[in-house]
Structures are given as structure tokens and as C-alpha cells.
Amino acid sequence: MLPRLLPTATRSVRLAGQSVRRYTKPSAAAPLLRAARSRSGPAPARSTTKPAVPQAQTRSFSATAAVSHGHIDPPKPGEELYVTFIDKEGGEHKLAVSKGDNLLDIAQAHDLEMEGACGGSCACSTCHVIVLDQEYYDRMPEPDDDENDMLDLAFGLQETSRLGCQVAMTPELDGLRVKLPSMTRNLQSKDFN
Amino acid sequence: MLLFTRSTRRASAWPPLLPSRRQPRNPLWLGAPRHYSAPATRHGRPFRLAVIGSGPAGFYTAYRTMTRVQDARVDMYEALPVPFGLVRFGVAPDHPEVKNCQDKFEEVASSPNFTFIGNVTVGTASDHPDGAAVSLASLLRRYNAVVFSYGAPKDRALGIPGESLPGVYSAREFVGWYNGLPEHADLAPDLTRGDEAVIIGQGNVALDVARMLLEDVDVLRRSDIAEHAVETLARSKVRRVHIVGRRGPMQAAFTIKEVRELMRLPAVGFHPIDASLVPPDPKALPRAPRRLMDVLLKGSPTPPAEAAKSWSLDFLLSPTAFLPSDPPSDPPRLAAVRFARTTLSSPFDPQAYALPADETAELRTPLAFRSIGYRSAPLPEFAALGIPFSERHGVISNDGRGRVRHEERTPDAAMALGTFPGLYCAGWVKRGPTGVIASTMEDAFATADAIAEDWADASVRFLNEAPGQGQGPDEVNGWDAVRHEMTRGEVNKVVHWEGWKRIDAAERERGAKVGKEREKFTRTAEMLAVLG
Ligand SMILES: Cc1cc2nc3c(=O)[nH]c(=O)nc-3n(C[C@H](O)[C@H](O)[C@H](O)COP(=O)(O)OP(=O)(O)OC[C@H]3O[C@@H](n4cnc5c(N)ncnc54)[C@H](O)[C@@H]3O)c2cc1C
Ligand SMILES: NC(=O)c1ccc[n+]([C@@H]2O[C@H](COP(=O)([O-])OP(=O)(O)OC[C@H]3O[C@@H](n4cnc5c(N)ncnc54)[C@H](OP(=O)(O)O)[C@@H]3O)[C@@H](O)[C@H]2O)c1
Ligand code: FES
Numbered sequence: 001m002l003p004r005l006l007p008t009a010t011r012s013v014r015l016a017g018q019s020v021r022r023y024t025k026p027s028a029a030a031p032l033l034r035a036a037r038s039r040s041g042p043a044p045a046r047s048t049t050k051p052a053v054p055q056a057q058t059r060s061f062s063a064t065a066a067v068s069h070g071h072i073d074p075p076k077p078g079e080e081l082y083v084t085f086i087d088k089e090g091g092e093h094k095l096a097v098s099k100g101d102n103l104l105d106i107a108q109a110h111d112l113e114m115e116g117a118c119g120g121s122c123a124c125s126t127c128h129v130i131v132l133d134q135e136y137y138d139r140m141p142e143p144d145d146d147e148n149d150m151l152d153l154a155f156g157l158q159e160t161s162r163l164g165c166q167v168a169m170t171p172e173l174d175g176l177r178v179k180l181p182s183m184t185r186n187l188q189s190k191d192f193n
Numbered sequence: 194m195l196l197f198t199r200s201t202r203r204a205s206a207w208p209p210l211l212p213s214r215r216q217p218r219n220p221l222w223l224g225a226p227r228h229y230s231a232p233a234t235r236h237g238r239p240f241r242l243a244v245i246g247s248g249p250a251g252f253y254t255a256y257r258t259m260t261r262v263q264d265a266r267v268d269m270y271e272a273l274p275v276p277f278g279l280v281r282f283g284v285a286p287d288h289p290e291v292k293n294c295q296d297k298f299e300e301v302a303s304s305p306n307f308t309f310i311g312n313v314t315v316g317t318a319s320d321h322p323d324g325a326a327v328s329l330a331s332l333l334r335r336y337n338a339v340v341f342s343y344g345a346p347k348d349r350a351l352g353i354p355g356e357s358l359p360g361v362y363s364a365r366e367f368v369g370w371y372n373g374l375p376e377h378a379d380l381a382p383d384l385t386r387g388d389e390a391v392i393i394g395q396g397n398v399a400l401d402v403a404r405m406l407l408e409d410v411d412v413l414r415r416s417d418i419a420e421h422a423v424e425t426l427a428r429s430k431v432r433r434v435h436i437v438g439r440r441g442p443m444q445a446a447f448t449i450k451e452v453r454e455l456m457r458l459p460a461v462g463f464h465p466i467d468a469s470l471v472p473p474d475p476k477a478l479p480r481a482p483r484r485l486m487d488v489l490l491k492g493s494p495t496p497p498a499e500a501a502k503s504w505s506l507d508f509l510l511s512p513t514a515f516l517p518s519d520p521p522s523d524p525p526r527l528a529a530v531r532f533a534r535t536t537l538s539s540p541f542d543p544q545a546y547a548l549p550a551d552e553t554a555e556l557r558t559p560l561a562f563r564s565i566g567y568r569s570a571p572l573p574e575f576a577a578l579g580i581p582f583s584e585r586h587g588v589i590s591n592d593g594r595g596r597v598r599h600e601e602r603t604p605d606a607a608m609a610l611g612t613f614p615g616l617y618c619a620g621w622v623k624r625g626p627t628g629v630i631a632s633t634m635e636d637a638f639a640t641a642d643a644i645a646e647d648w649a650d651a652s653v654r655f656l657n658e659a660p661g662q663g664q665g666p667d668e669v670n671g672w673d674a675v676r677h678e679m680t681r682g683e684v685n686k687v688v689h690w691e692g693w694k695r696i697d698a699a700e701r702e703r704g705a706k707v708g709k710e711r712e713k714f715t716r717t718a719e720m721l722a723v724l725g
Contacts, residue, residue: 117297117630121290126631149450152481153629 072101072109081169085112086132086179099171103129103164103178114180120165122146127164128154129178137162139172156181235337235658240265240648241671243336245315245572247271248278249633250342250620252298257641259306262648267307268336268672272314272324273375274688274720275696276302278344280630281713282374285401286416287408289710294630302690308672311688312721315343317573321375323717325683327675329574333615335674337655338644341589341597341618342637345567345626351393355515356563360386360527364398364564371405371426373419373713381421384429386559391530393512394564395438396446400455402562406431407461407502417704417711434504435556439511439535439547441470442489449485455504456493462500463493470508472541482543509535510554511547515561529557567626580613588625589618595640596647615656617644692724699723 075081080096085107087093097106104127107114118124128151131137137160143151147166151157162178169176234240240262244251247269255267275281277295284291302309312324319326332339348365350356362382369377384390390406392399405413410427438445456463466489472478475486489506497503510532518528532554535547571582571589581590581599592598597616603609619640620633628636647653657669668674676684688696696714703712714720 115297115631115634117294117634118290119293119296121293123288123290124294124629124631126634145453146450148484149448149453152449152484153631155635157480 072105073098075099081171081174082176083169083173084177085110085129086177087112088180088182097169100168102166102168103127103162105165106169107164107180112180114164116165122150122163122166125150125154125163128156128181129162129164129167130156130158130181131160131162132177132179134160136173136176140167154181234264235648235655238669240338241336241669242267242644243332243339243671244269245332245339245341246278246343246620246622247276247298247309247311248342248344248620249280249294249298249630250344250623250637251278251340252276252301253634253637254340254342254617254619254641254644255307256297256301257638258644259301259304261641261645265306266671268675269307269309270313270315270327270332271309271311272320272343274312274324274693274717276309276311276693282369282372284372285404286372286418287404287413289416291630294634309688309690309693310672311690311693312686312717315572320346321717323686323721325679325686327679327683329572329578331675331678333578333656335657335669335671336615337648337657337669338615338617339656340595340640340644341572341616341622342620343569343572343622345569345587345621347568347570348563349566349568351512351563351565353512353514355517355527358515358517358525358527359383360559361515361561361563364392364394364402364562365567367402367405367562368398371418371422373422373715375715375717378419378421378715382425382560384425384431384560386430386526388430388432389435389556389558390431390433390560390562391435391437391556391558392562392564393437393530394446394566395436395506396564396566397448397451398566399436399562399564400447400451402564403434403436403504404455404458406434407455407458407504409459415709417709417713419713419715420707421715431560432502434502435507435558436504437507437510437512437530437532437556439509440545441508441537441540442466442486442506443470443472443482443541443543444537444545445506445508449481449488452485453488456488456491458493460495460501461493462495462497462503464497464503464505465492466490466506467508470540507556509537509547511535511549513553516555527559527561529555530561531555567621569622569626580616581611586625589622591618591623594643595619595623595636596643614654686721688721688724696720696723 075096075098079098081099082094083097083103083106084092084094093110093112095106095110102120104114104116104120107127108116114129115126116124117126120127131140140162143162143166147163150163151161154161154163161181164178167173242255242258242265244255244267251269251271255269259265259267277292277298280292280295301307312319314320314324314326315329315332316326317328329339348363350363355361360383362380366377366380367382368374370380370382384406392402405422405426406429410423410429413426414423455461468490471486471490475483475490477483478486493500511534512530513533514531515527516529516531517525534550534552534554536550537545537547539545569587569589571580574580575582580597582588583590589597590599595617597613597618599611599613601609601611617640619637621628623640624636648655676687697711700711700713704710706712714723
């Protein structure tokens with residue numbers, strides 16, 4: 001079962017570009033109220049599922065250039081730990097990995113769609129994953145302030161959200177299941193300007 | 194030549210505009226997920242895309258399009274000789290980890306289907322003396338589609354008296370200056386006139402500016418900060434920084450990570466905030482504001498009285514004037530900033546707005562920065578080509594997924610939908626000047642997905658497809674054709690990716706000599722000199 005959705009916080013709303021700040025204002029206040037600009041402007045969002053994408057095409061690019069992809073060694077026989085990623089289209093990927101590998105490196109090594117824009121430095125939140133089982137979440141060392149600060153800005157934050165680059169596999173996490181949040185925000189025609 | 198008409202009524206213009214690109218479909222794309230597979234070619238030709246701007250929006254759009262449309266050929270035009278936009282010229286030098294996204298951009302650039310065309314401004318003239326320019330009209334003849342991802346190259350002004358007094362700087366120019374942006378290499382801000390500095394605006398850019406003023410210059414010295422900035426900051430007399438907002442902590446635009454970073458600066462103290470602006474029971478707040486209020490209430494480990502430098506967040510103050518000294522000096526300089534106090538429509542509501550109260554307040558300071566946001570602008574040819582730019586929102590009018598679109602009332606009061614086949618936008622010019630790299634990436638991906646979806650849909654039109662329209666598919670050769678429309682002198686100014694790599698290597702070499710990751714060239718002429 002999916003963990004309960006946290007109340008959406010202003011900050012994450014803003015970062016998601018789903019700005020809903022309203023400045024309904026008495027006109028005397030006009031000069032103070034210019035903040036309404038872009039935030040309340042072009043972008044209120046609705047999310048919909050994004051169209052599925054043929055895997056083969058996604059791969060063809062990565063195959064030609066694999067510079068920054070995760071570097072992990074295959075597990076030694078008998079020492080495999082298993083982790084399952086559920087991608088944005090709902091597809092399940094069960095992977096055998098080694099102790100110590102972090103979820104970002106694992107995902108990238110297997111061509112799953114996880115950006116990892118800051119290269120695992122806890123500075124971008126594009127490696128956000130949602131742990132599907134509270135029990136597994138509780139087995140992980142607690143996120144530190146820096147990770148929580150980034151998570152506060154992540155799209156679709158849930159109570160068992162973590163940053164993939166900060167979670168390393170341990171024997172206790174064998175069998176872990178995580179979901180990649182679907183982040184696509186599609187907008188409506190009434191938002192034309 | 195008028196390429197695009199503003200409304201659908203002018204269907205005879207080139208390229209012909211259909212009443213709607215896909216019909217009937219309302220709302221246009223919110224139907225069931227569509228399974229598409231973007232074919233490699235139309236009319237036996239690969240998809241040719243021009244991307245304008247090499248910031249995160251441009252690169253992430255290029256990347257995603259190349260993974261979604263097989264064999265897509267992408268040419269990226271960049272006004273400066275060097276790539277990466279605000280990742281190079283905005284992101285603070287003490288945040289090197291944020292710049293790791295450049296690894297992905299390198300990966301994109303290494304594809305044989307990608308061409309970087311640096312030092313070329315799309316428009317009527319180069320934005321710097323050593324660059325070339327290519328007209329947008331020329332691109333529109335040579336590609337199937339064009340993505341506008343040129344960011345927000347200007348900044349917003351307050352429009353209050355005294356804004357141009359010496360001593361008042363815009364955050365954009367200050368940030369550009371310390372990051373080595375050629376446009377502001379000569380800023381030479383004077384940080385020696387007094388202890389105090391006032392920053393107007395409470396976004397993350399304001400916090401970046403504050404950190405540059407407060408941080409130990411020996412920490413910055415080791416970053417890729419411009420050398421001229423290190424020298425100036427080392428002589429700075431600023432000890433006390435006010436970051437002033439017109440609303441309260443519950444409404445502030447900054448994010449927790451950046452606040453915490455300032456709190457952690459060694460030997461720098463934070464003056465406690467007015468606790469009455471924090472809800473009485475912060476524990477009951479949702480996660481993000483709860484954690485933020487916690488950091489603000491806890492303050493800094495170093496008490497301000499014992500600190501070498503200190504800072505505060507001053508709330509509920511809206512600037513009304515920058516004041517010269519009285520009697521005025523010659524030439525006049527900034528001596529104080531005047532504010533109107535404000536009250537909030539509802540103090541703890543994140544959406545609360547500020548109302549002016551009768552009281553005014555003044556902060557005496559010889560140095561002020563306005564950090565109230567960047568601003569985008571239309572390209573010079575937009576008006577003539579009929580491409581819609583919303584001055585009000587400071588963005589290219591679009592459908593939210595990045596398709597350039599414009600709704601307009603016709604004389605008979607019906608709404609007409611102006612569509613612009615083959616035109617897309619992404620990043621700050623699409624969404625406005627807010628959002629971190631992660632949100633810009635998301636936004637760029639949405640645009641690229643729209644492009645791929647459209648290319649896969651035979652009923653959607655692109656540029657230069659239909660034969661017999663003057664520019665048939667044979668002419669859609671991208672850069673190979675565009676360069677023939679430029680003079681040889683202009684073409685010689687172009688910096689391709691290999692050229693950037695040489696500039697990059699030279700900067701790293703300069704940096705290695707002084708123990709920095711790189712020492713940036715801050716003049717376009719210096720950059721080009723590397724290439725001989
Ligand atoms: C001071 C500052 C600090 C920031 N720090 C962070 C941070 O720490 N972490 C984070 O996640 N985000 C940060 N951001 C936000 C991040 O930089 C933006 O989200 C992102 O850069 C926007 O990308 P963009 O591609 O739309 O615009 P830009 O990055 O501005 O790129 C636009 C590019 O287009 C080029 N261009 C403009 N006009 C033309 C033309 N006519 N022809 C050709 N090229 C043109 C420009 O030269 C530029 O290279 C910061 C922003 C600022 C302003
Ligand atoms: N480290 C990082 O992650 C980092 C660093 C830098 C920038 N960025 C991102 O880049 C984006 C741009 O940052 P930004 O700081 O330029 O913009 P911003 O976050 O939009 O903040 C703008 C600030 O200016 C204020 N303001 C606007 N108009 C004003 C007026 N007329 N009078 C007084 N105050 C006014 C706003 O107050 P109101 O709220 O009242 O409108 C707000 O405090 C943001 O999304 C930011 O997060 C991120
Ligand atoms: S990769 Fe950037 S936070 Fe994990």
C-alpha cells in the first residue's frame with residue numbers, strides 16, 4: 001500500500017511550478033502586490049499520467065554515450081541483494097545488486113529513468129524515490145537534515161520518500177521495493193496567456 | 194515577411210495555420226495517455242531541431258528529444274562562446290555540486306547528432322562585441338522546429354526613486370560579476386563605504402548575495418569565483434547584512450537548505466526573527482514550513498554579538514525610495530533605503546499578501562542590492578514574426594507543455610487559438626524566472642515530450658514540411674544551410690563544442706596554478722583568444 005500523502009507544502013508547490021499564490025487585492029495596495037506576476041500567472045498545473053514511451057528509444061541514446069551513468073560492480077554469486085524499482089509507467093524491475101550500492105547508481109546502471117542531476121551530492125532531489133514498505137523505510141538510517149531539506153522540495157513528497165543517492169543497500173534492505181515518483185505536470189489550455 | 198499570424202483568421206499566411214492543430218480535442222491533451230513512438234523521419238528526412246540557449250532548459254530539452262525521437266538532429270545556438278547559462282553564470286561558486294548537471298550536458302554534446310553553435314546570438318545583433326548573430330527568420334527556414342530556451346536575460350526593477358544611485362546594484366549584475374559573466378565584468382562594486390548592506394527581496398538569489406558578503410573570502414578563493422571578485426570581497430567592509438522582504442517568514446521565497454547554509458557559516462551570527470510572525474504552534478504546520486520555521490527560530494550557533502559578521506531577515510518592509518545623503522554628496526550616492534511597513538492579509542497564510550501601513554522605516558546604508566527576480570524579454574524579431582510574448586507574465590505564450598500558442602479575442606468576441614507549428618519553449622522563458630535546475634529539467638522534459646508526441650502525430654504540422662512552399666524539405670539542413678547565410682567573418686566567430694573544450698581546458702589550467710578548479714575568462718575576447 002502506498003504511504004499517505006503528506007499535506008502539500010507551499011515551498012514544494014512553488015518549486016513544482018504549480019504556483020497558486022493568490023493576491024486578490026484591494027487596489028490601494030497595488031504597488032506592493034506585483035509579486036502576483038509569474039507565480040500566479042501562466043502555470044497552475046494538473047498532473048496526468050504521461051504517455052508511455054517505447055523503451056527501445058530511451059535506450060538507444062544512453063547506449064551511445066554512457067559517461068555519467070552509475071558505476072557499480074555486479075554482485076558476487078551468493079551475495080546478491082535484491083531491490084525492485086517501479087518505474088513511472090508502473091513497470092517493475094527486480095535487480096540483483098551488491099552491498100553498499102546506492103539506489104541512484106543502481107538505477108542509472110540499469111537505465112531506469114532517474115536523473116541524478118547533482119551526481120549524488122544531495123543537492124538536487126532528482127533522485128527522489130518512495131519506499132513502498134514502511135518496514136523497510138524504518139530499517140534505513142534516518143535521513144539527515146541535508147537530505148530532509150532537499151526532500152522538502154521534492155515533487156510528490158510522501159512520508160516514506162528518500163533521496164536515492166543517500167540510500168545504500170545493506171543486507172537488512174534485501175527485498176526493498178521503491179517507486180519512482182511520476183513528476184510530469186501537464187497544464188491546461190486556459191493557462192495560455 | 195510575416196511568418197506567423199496572431200489569430201487563426203489569417204489562415205492564408207505562411208505557414209498555413211489550421212484552425213487548430215488537432216481537432217476536435219478539448220482539453221487539448223488531457224485525454225488518456227497516448228502511446229506514441231516517434232518515427233525517425235517524415236518525408237524520409239530526420240527531425241531537425243534548433244535550440245536557442247544552452248542553459249539547463251536547452252540541454253535537457255535536447256537530451257530528452259534525442260531519446261524520444263530517433264535520429265533527431267539538434268543544433269544548439271548560444272549567444273556566449275561558453276555553454277551552460279546560469280549553471281555557469283548564476284549558481285554560486287561555493288555550490289560546485291549543483292554544477293554536476295554539466296556531466297549530462299557533456300554527454301548530450303558528445304552525440305554525433307548534436308551540434309553546439311556558440312558565440313551566436315539569435316536575433317538582430319550579437320549581445321557582445323566579439324560575437325556573431327543569426328536571424329530567427331533564418332532558423333525558421335532551416336529546421337522543422339525551434340525551441341526557445343534563452344532564459345531570462347534581464348532583471349526586474351522596483352521602479353522607485355533613486356534606483357540608479359551609485360551604491361544600488363541589481364543582484365543579477367552582482368551575481369554575473371562574481372561569476373565572471375562578461376556583461377558585468379566591469380561592475381566593480383564598491384564594498385568599502387560602510388558596515389551595512391541591504392538586500393531587497395528574500396528569494397534564494399538574495400541569500401546567495403548575502404552569503405558572498407558574509408562568507409570567509411578564503412573559502413570563496415578556492416571556488417571558481419572570478420578573481421576580480423575575490424580581490425574586491427577581500428577588501429569589503431560589510432559586516433552587517435539585512436535581507437528585507439515585504440511579507441513574513443511564512444511567505445518567504447527562500448528555501449530551507451540555503452537558510453541553513455547561512456546559519457552554519459562560522460563566526461557569522463543571525464539576529465533572531467520576530468517570533469510573532471511564526472504561527473504559535475509551529476509543530477502543527479505541514480512538514481516543509483515546520484522544518485523551515487524551526488531553522489529560523491533556532492538561529493545561528495554563534496550569537497550575533499560575538500560574531501565577526503551578522504545578518505538578519507527583516508520582514509514586512511516594502512521599499513519606497515533609495516535616498517541620497519542629505520545634504521547630497523557630489524556625485525550623489527546612496528545613503529539610506531526607505532520602506533513602507535506592511536501588514537499581512539493573514540499572517541500565517543503562505544499566500545497572504547502585503548498591505549501598506551502608514552508607518553515608514555529607514556535603513557541607513559551605502560550599499561543596496563535589489564534581488565526581486567530576473568526577467569525575460571521577447572527576441573527582437575518576435576513582433577514582426579507575430580510570435581506571442583506575454584509582457585505581463587514575462588514568458589512566451591504557450592500551452593503549458595511548451596507549444597507556442599496564443600488565445601485571442603476576435604472582433605466578433607469569439608476566442609481564436611493561434612497555433613505556431615514547430616515553435617516550442619522551455620525553462621525560464623516558458624515558465625517565468627523561478628525554479629531550481631530540477632524544476633527546469635522537468636519543464637524541459639515536458640516540452641520535449643510534447644515535441645515527440647507531435648512529431649509522431651501525422652496530423653500535427655511542423656516547419657518546412659510541405660513541398661512547394663518556397664522552402665521544401667530539401668532545404669531543411671539546419672546549421673549547414675544557416676551558415677551559408679552568414680558572412681565568412683561571422684562564421685569564423687562561431688565556437689563549436691571542441692572550441693569550448695579548449696577554452697574549458699585553458700580555464701582549468703589557469704585555475705590549477707592558483708589552487709582553484711578553474712579561473713574563468715571574464716571577457717569574450719579572452720575566451721576567443723584561446724582559439725587563436
Ligand atoms: C543567481 C542564481 C543562482 C541559482 N542557483 C541555483 C542553485 O544553486 N541550484 C539550482 O538548482 N538552481 C539554481 N538557480 C536556478 C537555475 O539556474 C535555473 O533554474 C536555470 O538555469 C534556468 O534555466 P534556463 O535554461 O531556462 O535559463 P538559463 O540558464 O539562463 O540559460 C539561457 C541561455 O540562453 C542564452 N541566450 C540568451 N539569449 C540568447 C539569444 N538571443 N541567442 C542565443 N542564446 C541566448 C544565455 O546566454 C544562456 O546561456 C539559480 C538561479 C540564479 C539566477
Ligand atoms: N540555491 C538554490 O537552490 C538557488 C539559488 C538561487 C536561486 N535559485 C532559484 O532561482 C529562482 C529565482 O530566485 P530569485 O531569488 O531571483 O526569485 P524569487 O524566489 O522569486 O524571489 C524574489 C523575491 O523578491 C521579492 N519581490 C518581488 N518583487 C518585489 C517588490 N516589488 N518589492 C519587494 N520585494 C519584491 C519577492 O517577494 P514576494 O514573495 O513578496 O513576492 C521574493 O522575496 C528561484 O526559484 C530560486 O529558488 C535557487
Ligand atoms: S542525485 Fe541530486 S540529490 Fe540525489
